[in-house]
Amino acid sequence: MATTVEGLGGRPATEAGFRICPATGLRVHIAAQTLIKANAVAAVVFLAIGGFFGLLVALTRWPAVHLLDAEWFYLILTAHGLDVLLVWIIFFEIAVLYFASAILLGSRLATPRLAWVAFALMLIGAAVTNVAVLQGDSSVMFTSYPPMQATPNFYLGLILFAVGALTAVFIFFGTLVIAKEEGTYEGSIPLVTFGALTAAIIAVFTLASGAVILIPTWLWSLGLIAHIDPLMYKLVWWGMGHSSQQINVSAHVAIWYLIIALVLGAKPLSEKVSRGAFLLYILFLQLASAHHLLVEPALSSEWKVFNTSYAMYLAVLGSMIHGMTVPGAVEAVQRQRGFTNGIFEWLRRAPWDNPAFAGMFLSLVMFGFLGGISGVVLGTEQINLIMHNTLYVPGHFHATVVTGTTLAFMAATYLVIPLIFQRHLVLPKVARWQPYVFGIGAAGISLFMMGAGTLGVSRRHWDITFSEALFSFDYPATAFLMMGLNGIAALLAATGGIMYVVVVVGSILFGERTTEASIRESKLIAPYGPEVAATYGSAGTWHLPGTYVLVGIFFTAFALYYFVNWKYLSEIWPMG
């Protein structure tokens, strides 16, 4: 784009400590680039470890396999939650924050040395907590609800990790200030940076909540504090636990915009609308701690209704807006390119063989249909009565965090490798299929767990045949079928995960070095230069029938599923 060159602020292109990206024209701070690499690699390592643990969990919950014994199962389940839900995602998000600030703004990163300290703290923290769990005395689940107690190192590691992550978030803020002061860009920050800023603001709230609850809990585990109220713990802990998933939402939506910009040259339909939607996240997403407290004693229904709905679903509104503007931007740019036949030629002729695009679009669809709808239903005050702590809950959040966030991050990796690591992908055919294999597997995990949960099957449960219990109880046969299918889906997702790790590690170590010519030839990213689409999307040029149909289907599915669950609720014992 013409703006890219202007965005350099008239600086010499070959300034010391910087390089110019041959593919995008962005001015890349080498120190920031190294930090992005380090954080991304750490993320992938923990994804591999945590993903392996996840496979063990799924194979144990597959009744015909029932792999681990009870003690190991609870231990591995604790480690799985920790390593993927927290460590993989936050490490990758730090890489995203550095990228969206230093790289996209063409700025130097604030205090790279401190960024290394933050990185070390996160790494040490993650290691300390993992060791505590693997030693066997801290099988308390990721949530570690008191009065159940882990060893002090379990909490200490989490605190170190949170301090490191918080430091990195402030380095992001510092970089924004530097870029503004040094004039490395003109006007407003790009939309992707705005989305990252949203994630960072939510991260401050999240990590602060974590510190507020984990520090006293750590002192309690050391015997210095006598009592932690279990309800207060849950309220504050979920200020971290749920809000950290909202960092993910903001980050992966920003990545959707990033990928369609790089791969297709798509621009947002309306900057105002997309930024407004991010603003709704900042204002309302943090209320979601209530999602975990809907069937708890001592909280009023008024409090629950207001908080669980993010004040009248205003954060859901944000996601529904992105759910239209992202496919809308794709449709607009594709139509501009001449794919104007019928309602869906633009979608059929999208670059489905580009893993970055395929992963992004699957993430968009599955986050909305599986994760979004199930989240609203699960978080409805009364409907939660038929779902709380059933497998529906992990079913829901595997849809948001795995098919949504993780798949989007994987898709982004296929651009990070050529642009930041400056290597071509090895095994491009494997990479091409990876988003589909992983996406379908993860979607299966989500759907089958939600199915089992609808039938009442408990989450975090080693033996749903109750073979060692005083009383036996038989879940319906369908529930057992669901658990078996869940195991098969987990095998598929694990295959996709292995494909991802092989491509990433292989490319970083053995990938061919990129050159300007070779990147253009690879067609991984949109050709830059004269703008392909200067005017579409602005007033008067709108024609997006495909997007209207997609959001229409989404809305219909949403409304139907919502009312079906009220129907289920109306069939349980009357209570009040």
Added chain:
Amino acid sequence: MAIHPPKNRLWWNEPVERGEIVWIAIAFLWGVFMFLFMIWWHFTGAQNLSNEAYRIDPDTYAERTEAFAEQYTVGEEGDTGLPVVHPPPGSDVYMYARLWEWWPVLELERGQTYRLHLSSLDWQHGFSLQPVNINIQVHPGYDMVMTITPDRTGVFSVVCNEYCGVGHHTMVGKIHVVEPGQPAPAAESGG
């Protein structure tokens, strides 16, 4: 593009296309509807969670539950040694959770309403009534009181669905629902 500063520096003054506005309006109104639906259900729906709860010392709660069981025990659940307690309709019914049992076994009458108390004596537990599928979180130190009206007869299981240590999956309790006025069939119901 989304990776560059907006071309138009006054991006907030750009008009928004009608298609976007329509979708935003639909999504907003749907949110308002879902919000109001929860409130509406509080007035018209038969399934809501009570707001009644008290702080209580676990020992006190245990005493109350034991006194309640002693008063209304009608038999033993099979050969488990667990009492089956048949409280009068409308009365306060107590059940506690502890590692790893639900105590006592209850026998309720179909169509009658009870004030069910739930609390834990140690860690957090999850009251998951199956196959009805009612799920309530049980905390130590909090006595949660809700009115319930069993609407079908049968044997119902209380599965713990909040992880509570290595015996978690063995924690299952029982509730019998019988026809009103029937003699207590507890002794024959088995394990």
